[in-house]
Amino acid sequence: MPRLTADHEACQGYGNCITGAPDVYDIDDDGVVVLLTQEIPEGDRARVEEAARSCPVDALRVED
Amino acid sequence: MSTVVVVGSSVAGVRTVQALRSEGFTGRVVLVGAEPELPYDKPPLSKQFLAGAWDTDRIRLLTAERAAELDVELRLGSAAERLDVAGRQVHLADGSVLGFDAVVLATGAAARPSPWPVESGVHVVRSLTDARALRAGLDHEGPVVVVGGGFIGAEVAATASALGRAVTVVDPLPSPIGRVVGAELGEHFTGLHHRHGVVTRFGTGVESVTGVAGDLAVALTDGTTLPAATVVVGIGATPNDGWLATSGLLVENGVTCDEHCRAVDAPDVLVVGDLARWYHPGHGEHLRVEHWTNAVDSAVVAAHNIAHPDDLRTHAPVEYVWSDQYDWRIQIVGRPARAARHELVGSLTGDAARAAAVYTDDEGRLLGAVTVNWPKALVLCRRLLGAGATAADALAQLAALPAARVAA
Numbered sequence A: 001m002p003r004l005t006a007d008h009e010a011c012q013g014y015g016n017c018i019t020g021a022p023d024v025y026d027i028d029d030d031g032v033v034v035l036l037t038q039e040i041p042e043g044d045r046a047r048v049e050e051a052a053r054s055c056p057v058d059a060l061r062v063e064d
Numbered sequence B: 001m002s003t004v005v006v007v008g009s010s011v012a013g014v015r016t017v018q019a020l021r022s023e024g025f026t027g028r029v030v031l032v033g034a035e036p037e038l039p040y041d042k043p044p045l046s047k048q049f050l051a052g053a054w055d056t057d058r059i060r061l062l063t064a065e066r067a068a069e070l071d072v073e074l075r076l077g078s079a080a081e082r083l084d085v086a087g088r089q090v091h092l093a094d095g096s097v098l099g100f101d102a103v104v105l106a107t108g109a110a111a112r113p114s115p116w117p118v119e120s121g122v123h124v125v126r127s128l129t130d131a132r133a134l135r136a137g138l139d140h141e142g143p144v145v146v147v148g149g150g151f152i153g154a155e156v157a158a159t160a161s162a163l164g165r166a167v168t169v170v171d172p173l174p175s176p177i178g179r180v181v182g183a184e185l186g187e188h189f190t191g192l193h194h195r196h197g198v199v200t201r202f203g204t205g206v207e208s209v210t211g212v213a214g215d216l217a218v219a220l221t222d223g224t225t226l227p228a229a230t231v232v233v234g235i236g237a238t239p240n241d242g243w244l245a246t247s248g249l250l251v252e253n254g255v256t257c258d259e260h261c262r263a264v265d266a267p268d269v270l271v272v273g274d275l276a277r278w279y280h281p282g283h284g285e286h287l288r289v290e291h292w293t294n295a296v297d298s299a300v301v302a303a304h305n306i307a308h309p310d311d312l313r314t315h316a317p318v319e320y321v322w323s324d325q326y327d328w329r330i331q332i333v334g335r336p337a338r339a340a341r342h343e344l345v346g347s348l349t350g351d352a353a354r355a356a357a358v359y360t361d362d363e364g365r366l367l368g369a370v371t372v373n374w375p376k377a378l379v380l381c382r383r384l385l386g387a388g389a390t391a392a393d394a395l396a397q398l399a400a401l402p403a404a405r406v407a408a
């Protein structure tokens, strides 16, 4: 299954990913992204990738 | 096979071509850009890139390899000069003509030029070329004068001062950021400059700029003159819509379009990013905004609507913009400028500022929020705004965040 990863160093807490897919992304008290799941079903991939592309610092990746 | 031409190769254009593919569009996709550069991102140009912390690789939005993988043809280095809507053609400066079934206009905005023509030393910040030139200008040891105390001006001031320059920011408004966040919060933004040793001359205009790079004089309306090695002018942006003057499209401070990002009376012409003046159904009015996230969101809507014309999506976002100034990460959601008043949770003074200002109208509706160094609060307010919550809800939920107690 495609796997979602986050570059926690790069994340700046802009929060765009969370607005795009709040069931997949969250943010911790320090303003760093938290992945609520990393296994992304193929049928969900487009939506999760779309939210990933809304990240201003390109911190999120969906890979096979 | 159907062809989509996307004109403008910054974030709105690049996200459009990416979203076309992820929305399943299999036809031909051409991305046209005036600049010969591979697409790059703008927000870092006044921040990490200007500071020298990030290089050009770090701000690339698209590489040639990635474009090939997406099967996107790049036509960089040749501006679009004319759009023929009825004939479905875009005419480029190099004389070539691209036919299309749908076209996406993403030519963005340009920095309003300096009204004071001098030979050298006066900069704007919009393109990578601009940012490189300013970066070189900041290598001069002498003082820097920033004209315009809005977001870009404030960011440039913060970056220049971190590079060790003596900086003065001039603006005719008494509280430039106050226009967006209200006068009271605006004072804190002015204080932020002062805390970092940057001088402000707010409420004062610029009469003239004379001299050359390294030896400039900025004459102010109050009769004083500031010496400067480098001057930066950040006085806003105007939409790049001149090339559309003969297109027959409704062009009025940007290209007017409907809630589906389609130009008025031209449904195969879609408009995204800073160029679009679209109808926001939630607000019941046409808006043009110059925010990164709006460029990305509108690109996704436009791409979807091209790929799935039977299932049109509406572009009705909650406004969102961020800015990094000194040690503040500032995030603004909604429309604080329209609010009657606000309430502050946390503190904006001292070296460990962390706060959220919640904006409301006389009916107690939540209209917007400004957060400083508190992303969690931003995410919360952004969600509540989308859900139509009251300001009281927002304040109660903010108070329940663990960091609220630390901040208070």
Ligand SMILES: Cc1cc2nc3c(=O)[nH]c(=O)nc-3n(C[C@H](O)[C@H](O)[C@H](O)COP(=O)(O)OP(=O)(O)OC[C@H]3O[C@@H](n4cnc5c(N)ncnc54)[C@H](O)[C@@H]3O)c2cc1C
Residues within 6 Å of the ligand: B007, B008, B009, B010, B011, B012, B013, B032, B033, B034, B035, B042, B043, B044, B045, B046, B078, B079, B080, B081, B106, B107, B108, B109, B110, B125, B126, B127, B152, B240, B243, B272, B273, B274, B275, B289, B290, B291, B292, B293, B295, B320, B321, B322, B323, B324
């Ligand atoms: C220095 C700076 C800092 C910023 N910081 C922030 C921030 O912190 N947060 C935030 O939310 N927003 C910020 N913004 C705003 C954000 O970058 C813009 O909203 C965003 O870039 C808009 O994207 P766009 O693609 O619509 O337009 P633009 O970025 O303006 O890009 C338009 C592109 O079209 C090209 N073009 C123009 N005319 C033609 C033509 N005739 N033919 C072909 N190509 C053409 C241009 O060369 C350019 O590449 C900042 C902007 C700047 C300049």
Ligand code: SF4
Residues within 6 Å of the ligand: A006, A010, A011, A012, A013, A014, A015, A016, A017, A018, A025, A027, A032, A033, A054, A055, A056, A057, A058, A059, A060
């Ligand atoms: S959009 Fe990017 S920067 Fe923002 S919270 Fe998500 S991962 Fe972090």
